[in-house]
Amino acid sequence: MTPAARIAAAISLLDTILPGEPAERALTNWARGHRFAGSKDRAAIRDHVYDALRCRGSFAQLGGGEDGRALMLGLLRAQGIDPQTIFTGEGYGPEPLSAAEQAALEAPVPEDLAELDWPEWLRPALRADLGAGYGAISEAMRARAPVILRVNIARTDPKKAAEMLAAEGIVTQPHPLVATALEVIEGARKVHRSAAYMNGLVELQDAASQAATALVPLAPGMRVLDYCAGGGGKALALAAACPEAVIHAHDADPARLRDLPVRAARAGAEIALCPPGAPGTGYDLVVVDAPCSGSGTWRRTPEAKWRLDPARLSELVALQAEILEKAADLVADGGVLAYMNCSFLEVETAAQLRDLEARGWACQTERRFSPLEGADGFYVALLHR
Numbered sequence: 001m002t003p004a005a006r007i008a009a010a011i012s013l014l015d016t017i018l019p020g021e022p023a024e025r026a027l028t029n030w031a032r033g034h035r036f037a038g039s040k041d042r043a044a045i046r047d048h049v050y051d052a053l054r055c056r057g058s059f060a061q062l063g064g065g066e067d068g069r070a071l072m073l074g075l076l077r078a079q080g081i082d083p084q085t086i087f088t089g090e091g092y093g094p095e096p097l098s099a100a101e102q103a104a105l106e107a108p109v110p111e112d113l114a115e116l117d118w119p120e121w122l123r124p125a126l127r128a129d130l131g132a133g134y135g136a137i138s139e140a141m142r143a144r145a146p147v148i149l150r151v152n153i154a155r156t157d158p159k160k161a162a163e164m165l166a167a168e169g170i171v172t173q174p175h176p177l178v179a180t181a182l183e184v185i186e187g188a189r190k191v192h193r194s195a196a197y198m199n200g201l202v203e204l205q206d207a208a209s210q211a212a213t214a215l216v217p218l219a220p221g222m223r224v225l226d227y228c229a230g231g232g233g234k235a236l237a238l239a240a241a242c243p244e245a246v247i248h249a250h251d252a253d254p255a256r257l258r259d260l261p262v263r264a265a266r267a268g269a270e271i272a273l274c275p276p277g278a279p280g281t282g283y284d285l286v287v288v289d290a291p292c293s294g295s296g297t298w299r300r301t302p303e304a305k306w307r308l309d310p311a312r313l314s315e316l317v318a319l320q321a322e323i324l325e326k327a328a329d330l331v332a333d334g335g336v337l338a339y340m341n342c343s344f345l346e347v348e349t350a351a352q353l354r355d356l357e358a359r360g361w362a363c364q365t366e367r368r369f370s371p372l373e374g375a376d377g378f379y380v381a382l383l384h385r
């Protein structure tokens with residue numbers, strides 16, 4: 001496909017995604033209906049679609065509208081490509097520019113482009129909560145997220161894992177944030193079929209999640225509960241860091257735990273699953289990786305950024321408080337409660353500690369991660385009583 005035909009495909013996809021069709025489903029259906037498109041075409045179209053969702057606000061401004069065509073005009077303008085060279089109507093490319101589109105492309109470029117890529121209602125909170133980092137983090141959140149692997153240090157070490165990956169054409173480099181993390185520089189699409197992945201020597205996990213988990217105190221024999229375990233990312237990282245700890249995984253939604261036994265078997269980890277609502281008690285460590293806005297991971301899930309609204313955020317904040325209240329009671333005397341999530345927002349992170357502090361918990365370690373460190377936005381606090 002020509003570059004213009006790829007842009008035309010992205011336009012038609014965006015025109016189904018923007019009114020509500022999930023991007024992944026739209027892309028899969030598109031690939032099924034366009035068998036002639038090769039893997040490079042599909043990857044390029046996918047990148048256009050995700051770039052447009054990530055930068056929807058600024059591309060709309062640059063392209064003079066909200067639909068797929070305007071967003072692609074905005075993308076080309078942001079990339080310094082003359083839209084006239086793509087919007088020719090030839091070779092399956094998009095139709096030539098209208099006079100109104102031409103005029104929109106001549107409008108001056110606004111100064112605050114990065115800010116436009118946050119939902120408008122959230123900008124004041126993000127400005128306040130990110131403080132001095134607001135501008136740089138806003139800018140960083142417009143780019144694609146890196147692909148990061150966690151080396152399963154119970155089974156191998158980062159150097160050997162990197163060599164094994166390299167032998168299969170997957171080039172990595174150590175991540176500065178945490179020793180277990182490798183950033184994939186080349187060959188990311190091969191990871192799932194690589195021997196290192198299939199044999200449980202590496203897992204996909206962002207560096208901030210790894211670094212946050214690395215802060216959690218662990219020792220052989222400790223009883224540990226991952227209270228909101230979901231797919232098990234944190235439980236698996238804990239098991240890798242200390243295979244002699246006794247790790248339990250719980251989730252209110254048992255369907256979310258479905259993949260965990262397979263992932264644990266692949267990693268050679270032992271993780272006991274608790275029935276929903278029956279997590280047990282008396283743990284030395286309870287990890288609460290709470291459901292949240294996901295604002296720190298919106299580079300990876302840009303649709304979620306535009307779907308969140310104030311009502312949903314309030315629901316999440318209430319749910320986090322309820323979960324923390326329950327989880328705190330599961331910690332044994334002298335134990336640790338680790339609260340974490342992938343939000344930038346104070347209301348979902350540090351502000352959630354106030355009720356616990358009123359109940360005698362003290363925060364001894366608190367750390368925020370951001371894309372300025374090559375990671376997702378993430379928060380962790382360790383509390384003792």
Ligand SMILES: C[S@@+](CC[C@H](N)C(=O)[O-])C[C@H]1O[C@@H](n2cnc3c(N)ncnc32)[C@H](O)[C@@H]1O
Nearest residue numbers: 228229230231232233234252253256289290291
């Ligand atoms: C951020 S996700 C967890 C991700 C997971 N820890 C990982 O690293 O892959 C939050 C999880 O909390 C679960 N959850 C939601 N409400 C809950 C509740 N009241 N009690 C326990 N878990 C809950 C959700 O089902 C979801 O799987």
